[in-house]
Amino acid sequence: MTTDAAPLAPPRPSSRGARAGQSGSVAWMALPALAIFLGFAVLPLLGVLALSFTKWDGLGAIHPIGIGNWSSVLADPSLFHSLWVTFEVMLFSWLVQTPIALLLGVFMAGQHRYRAVLAVFYFVPLLLSAAAIAVTFKALLDPNFGLGPGLHSDLLTQNWLGDPVLAMGVIIFIVSWQFIPFHALIYQGAVRQIPSSLYEAAALDGAGRMRTFFSITLPQLKYTVITSSTLMVVGSLTFFDLIFVLTAGGPGDSTRVLALEMYRRGFGANQMGPASVLAVILVLVGLVIALGLRRLGGNADESQLEGV
Amino acid sequence: MTALLGATTDTQPQQATPPASHPVGRGWSRHNWLAGLAGWFWLAVVLIPLYWIVITSFKAQSDYYQQNAFAPPGDPTLANYRLVLENDFVRYFFNSVLVAVGTTVPTVIFSLMAAYAIVRGAHSRWLRRVQGLFLMGLAIPLQAAIIPIYLVIIKLGLYDSLPAIAIPSIAFAIPLAVLVLSNFLRDVPRDLFESMRLDGATEWTMLWRLAFPLTRPAMVTVAVYTGVTVWNGFLLPLVLTQSPTERTMPLAVWSFQGQFQVNVPAVLASVVLSTVPIVVLYTIGRRQLVSGLSEGFSK
Numbered sequence: 341m342t343t344d345a346a347p348l349a350p351p352r353p354s355s356r357g358a359r360a361g362q363s364g365s366v367a368w369m370a371l372p373a374l375a376i377f378l379g380f381a382v383l384p385l386l387g388v389l390a391l392s393f394t395k396w397d398g399l400g401a402i403h404p405i406g407i408g409n410w411s412s413v414l415a416d417p418s419l420f421h422s423l424w425v426t427f428e429v430m431l432f433s434w435l436v437q438t439p440i441a442l443l444l445g446v447f448m449a450g451q452h453r454y455r456a457v458l459a460v461f462y463f464v465p466l467l468l469s470a471a472a473i474a475v476t477f478k479a480l481l482d483p484n485f486g487l488g489p490g491l492h493s494d495l496l497t498q499n500w501l502g503d504p505v506l507a508m509g510v511i512i513f514i515v516s517w518q519f520i521p522f523h524a525l526i527y528q529g530a531v532r533q534i535p536s537s538l539y540e541a542a543a544l545d546g547a548g549r550m551r552t553f554f555s556i557t558l559p560q561l562k563y564t565v566i567t568s569s570t571l572m573v574v575g576s577l578t579f580f581d582l583i584f585v586l587t588a589g590g591p592g593d594s595t596r597v598l599a600l601e602m603y604r605r606g607f608g609a610n611q612m613g614p615a616s617v618l619a620v621i622l623v624l625v626g627l628v629i630a631l632g633l634r635r636l637g638g639n640a641d642e643s644q645l646e647g648v
Numbered sequence: 649m650t651a652l653l654g655a656t657t658d659t660q661p662q663q664a665t666p667p668a669s670h671p672v673g674r675g676w677s678r679h680n681w682l683a684g685l686a687g688w689f690w691l692a693v694v695l696i697p698l699y700w701i702v703i704t705s706f707k708a709q710s711d712y713y714q715q716n717a718f719a720p721p722g723d724p725t726l727a728n729y730r731l732v733l734e735n736d737f738v739r740y741f742f743n744s745v746l747v748a749v750g751t752t753v754p755t756v757i758f759s760l761m762a763a764y765a766i767v768r769g770a771h772s773r774w775l776r777r778v779q780g781l782f783l784m785g786l787a788i789p790l791q792a793a794i795i796p797i798y799l800v801i802i803k804l805g806l807y808d809s810l811p812a813i814a815i816p817s818i819a820f821a822i823p824l825a826v827l828v829l830s831n832f833l834r835d836v837p838r839d840l841f842e843s844m845r846l847d848g849a850t851e852w853t854m855l856w857r858l859a860f861p862l863t864r865p866a867m868v869t870v871a872v873y874t875g876v877t878v879w880n881g882f883l884l885p886l887v888l889t890q891s892p893t894e895r896t897m898p899l900a901v902w903s904f905q906g907q908f909q910v911n912v913p914a915v916l917a918s919v920v921l922s923t924v925p926i927v928v929l930y931t932i933g934r935r936q937l938v939s940g941l942s943e944g945f946s947k
Contacts, residue, residue, distance in 0.1 A: 366769040366851050370778050373762035373822050376754075377785060380797060380819030385788050387796030398798070444690055447683035458691050460934065465694055467926045469880030471898035472919040475905045476701055479912045487700075490717025517693065578789045581882035585902055599791040606795055607887060619792040626789060 385623070392616035398607070409613040419618070421593060422601035426625070429597055430576040432512045433519075437572055438565070441520045445527020446557065459528075462521035470518075470581035477514055478586055504594035507587050511595060514582060519575070523568045530564035531557065570633045574626050598622050705729070705917040712913050728917035732904065736892065737921060740900040743810060744879055745925075747896055750814040751821065751878045752871050758818070759825035759870065760863065764855050766826070767833040768841070779830070785823035790816075794887055801888050812888040813896065817878045825870040832866035833859060872933035876926055897922040 392409055396402040413419055448459045465473070480487050481500035488497030501507050534557065542552045580599040583589065589596030589604070596604070599622060606615030704712060705728055707721040715722065762778070769775040797816050806812040836859070844854050882898045889895065895903070901918050908914045 366765040367772060367775055369761040369765040369851070369855070370775060373758040373826065374778055374781075376758065376815070376819045377782065377822045380800065380816045381785055381788055381793060381822075382781070384793035384796035384800065387799070388793060391795060391799070440686070440690070443683055443686045447687040450683070455687060458687055461691060462694055463930070463934075464698060464927070467876060467930055468919075468923050469882065469898040469901070471880075471882050471902045472922055475901055475915055476697065476919055478905070479915060480697065480700065482912075485713060485910065485912065487717055490715075517697070520690070521694075574787070574789075578791050580791055581898070584882075585905075599789075602791065603794075607798075612795055616795055619795060622789060623792045626787065626792075630787060 388616045388619045388623075391612060392620050394613050394616075396612040397610040398612050399610075405613065409617045413614050413617040413621075418593065418596075418601060419621070422596050422598045422618075423621075423625070425593075425595060426577060426597045426599075428508065429511065429515075429579065429595075430573050432508070433515045433576050434569060434572050436512055436516045437520050437523060438569065440516065441523035441568065442527050442558075442561070442565070444520065444524035446531055446553075448524055448528040449531035459521075459525075462524065465518045466522055468518070470579075471585050473514060473518060474582050474585035477510065481510060501587055502591050504591055507591060507595050511579070511583060511586065514586070515576070515579065519572070523572065526568050526571075527561065527564055530561050534560045566633055566636060570630055573629050573633065577622060577626050577629075598625070701916050701919055704913050705920050707913050709911050709913055728911075728914040729921070731908075731911075731914045732918045732921060735904070735907070737900065737918065739893065740895050740897055741921070743895060744897040744922075747810050747813050747817070748875050748878045750810065751817040752875045755818050755821040755825050755874050756867050756871050759822055759829055760860065760867065761855065762822070762826050763829035763833050763863075764851075764859050766830050768851065779826075782823045782826045785820075786827070788820070790820055790883060794883060797884075798887055806888075808889050808891055808894055810889075810894060813881070813884045814878075816884055816888075817874075817881060821874045821877065825874065828870050829863055829866050832863050836862050868933050872929055875929060879926055 391402070393404060393406060394402050395405045395408075444462070448455055448462075468476075478501065479485075481498075483489070483497055483499050483502070486500075488494070498506055500510050538556050538560070539552065542556055547555065577597075578599055579597065580603065583595055583597060583600055584603070587595045589600045598618060602615050602618035602622065605611050605618060700718065703718075703720050706724040706726070707715065708723060708725050708727065711722060762782070766775050766779045801807050801812045801816075806815070840858060840862075841854055844858055849857070880898055881896070882902075885894075885896045885899045889899075892903075901915070901922050904918045905915050
């Protein structure tokens with residue numbers, strides 16, 4: 341046993357002699373995980389960059405063709421359309437989810453028994469597969485046989501998935517329905533870590549509930565908002581299953597996000613080269629956003645409790 | 649996401665109860681009408697579609713078009729479930745079980761071994777690099793890697809088989825599993841390892857006799873999370889299999905919709921059947937899962 345990288349671990353000079361032998365004897369234990377991870381996650385990620393410079397129909401031989409795919413994809417308006425749709429999904433799902441998740445998180449953090457019980461039910465949508473959810477809402481929103489006609493309600497009898505604006509709204513609603521509880525859980529954990537002394541001080545100063553929320557709870561949750569937003573935004577890049585089953589990108593191409601455009605090009609049209617270009621762009625967009633949000637948060641390591 | 653999770657590595661997932669401070673306890677939230685209203689409102693939003701799925705799955709197809717959509721079935725029937733079961737549902741179910749178990753068990757074992765090596769060998773530069781690599785892995789979207797995965801699976805001769813789904817699933821489950829397990833292992837008092845080592849135990853023995861029992865709560869979190877993710881996975885089965893004999897549950901639900909068309913109650917019966925095992929799993933592992941996830945992200 342030798343020193344540990346854990347920040348609080350004091351060095352132990354007495355065990356220094358065992359260092360070389362010990363590290364050799366545990367290192368091999370990381371190998372099985374490392375091998376699978378390298379072979380089926382890291383290698384494919386590098387491979388997709390390599391494939392973006394080739395011509396491959398998914399069955400036959402792979403031919404290197406240089407930057408041909410890149411120039412054709414970058415000149416194709418459907419790339420920018422799918423980037424725009426991806427951005428819309430990202431923005432609207434963030435705008436809808438964040439305030440509700442925050443409010444629910446504060447609610448769930450309360451010490452009341454019934455709140456814990458409600459929270460159990462909130463989680464159920466997270467258990468359903470995206471395919472099952474999409475299939476369900478497709479039936480529920482059917483303009484001829486769904487909810488609207490079933491309740492004889494004209495307001496609910498819309499061509500929900502046949503109208504570009506409504507289809508986008510439906511996707512945002514379903515995403516929120518499924519994922520808000522997850523983010524609320526993150527906020528709940530963070531709210532519970534806010535020191536009660538802050539609230540006691542605010543109460544002594546006569547601050548009302550609104551004032552307390554905006555002056556104490558919200559500022560204390562700054563880093564949690566960034567964590568949750570990053571997960572939301574990066575996660576929204578990969579809403580493939582739901583949109584694929586629900587609208588398949590339609591009507592027309594109005595909900596065709598980047599991941600869907602990639603699948604369509606690659607596995608629909610057998611153009612693996614251009615599809616790989618789209619995959620690389622997908623990774624880059626995710627990285628840029630994650631790093632940007634991290635910047636926005638400043639130094640995440642600094643204590644949120646400074647001065648307490 | 650890498651950057652983000654990098655900042656959360658020092659959490660203590662084994663802390664089952666929140667810190668002693670109850671900031672939103674009495675006084676502040678007791679009469680918080682807004683949050684209370686939001687809470688009950690959200691319960692309705694969540695439950696209405698779920699209620700509709702369940703009641704409709706017990707309705708006869710003819711009733712579905714005549715009755716009020718939200719009225720309970722006047723004449724409950726199991727015909728939809730029978731129809732789904734007659735359409736090879738049992739096979740799809742076992743395919744999903746095989747893939748889920750075949751992914752979860754190796755993920756938990758390999759990740760525990762890797763987490764153990766990372767925590768116990770933290771002074772080794774090589775192992776620190778391995779840890780950094782796994783953290784970066786959290787940011788790899790499966791969609792972006794799917795084309796080369798397809799290529800690798802074809803080259804290995806695994807196309808259209810259940811291992812074709814399980815192996816990449818393990819690779820993509822490992823980073824989070826290692827993160828959660830190593831955070832947990834880091835909080836095991838080092839004296840325990842030290843005294844076992846003085847008794848002559850090898851690292852391998854300590855892994856199974858000490859780390860394995862002590863990290864059980866974290867392993868439940870990882871296992872449930874991985875199991876649910878794989879059970880619900882859609883893209884890998886879609887791309888890497890083609891014959892109905894290798895179909896897993898989400899693909900089956902999707903294809904039932906094409907097959908049964910307007911027989912909505914039957915489609916919804918397949919949704920219910922595909923979700924029941926996960927609900928059972930959730931009921932068993934809920935506490936672990938929820939506290940593991942909330943501790944892991946909220947710092």
